[in-house]
Amino acid sequence: MEIAIIAHDGKKVEMVKFLEEFKDFFLQDHIKLIATGTTGNKVENAGFKVQRYLSGPIGGDAQIAGRVAEGKCKMVLFFRDPLEKHPHEPDVLMLLRICDVHNVPLASNPASAKLLIKGVSLVNTEIKPI
Numbered sequence: 620m621e622i623a624i625i626a627h628d629g630k631k632v633e634m635v636k637f638l639e640e641f642k643d644f645f646l647q648d649h650i651k652l653i654a655t656g657t658t659g660n661k662v663e664n665a666g667f668k669v670q671r672y673l674s675g676p677i678g679g680d681a682q683i684a685g686r687v688a689e690g691k692c693k694m695v696l697f698f699r700d701p702l703e704k705h706p707h708e709p710d711v712l713m714l715l716r717i718c719d720v721h722n723v724p725l726a727s728n729p730a731s732a733k734l735l736i737k738g739v740s741l742v743n744t745e746i747k748p749i
C-alpha cells in the first residue's frame with residue numbers, strides 16, 4: 620500500500636514523531652512511503668525508507684496528486700500548517716481535491732492520521748473498523 624507523507628515546515632517534527640509512534644505499521648514490507656522532498660528528507664533521516672518527489676513549493680504536491688489520480692497512492696497524510704501562508708496553496712488545494720475526486724483517504728492532522736492507520740490495521744487483521 621502506497622502512502623504519501625507530506626508536512627509543512629511547522630509540522631515536520633510532528634510528522635516524524637507520528638511515524639515513530641506508529642513505526643510497527645510504517646515499517647511493514649507492504650507499506651511503501653512516498654513524500655515531498657523536504658518532508659522525505661526528514662523521514663529518511665529518522666530511519667524510514669521513502670521515495671522522495673520534488674519539494675512541495677516546486678511541484679511535489681502536484682506529483683503526489685498525479686499518483687493519487689493514477690490510483691497508485693492509496694492514502695495521504697498531509698499535516699498542513701493552518702497558521703502559515705504558502706506560495707503554492709493552489710497545488711495544496713489541488714491535491715486535496717484530487718483525493719476527494721478519487722475517494723482516497725486523507726488526514727490533515729495527527730489525530731485523523733491516527734484513526735486512518737488504526738482503521739487500516741484493523742482491516743488488515745480482518746476485524747471490521749467502526
Ligand SMILES: O=C(CO)COP(=O)(O)O
Nearest residue numbers: 655656657658674675676
Ligand atoms: O510544501 C509542502 C506541502 O505543500 C511540503 O513540501 P516539502 O516536504 O518539500 O517541505
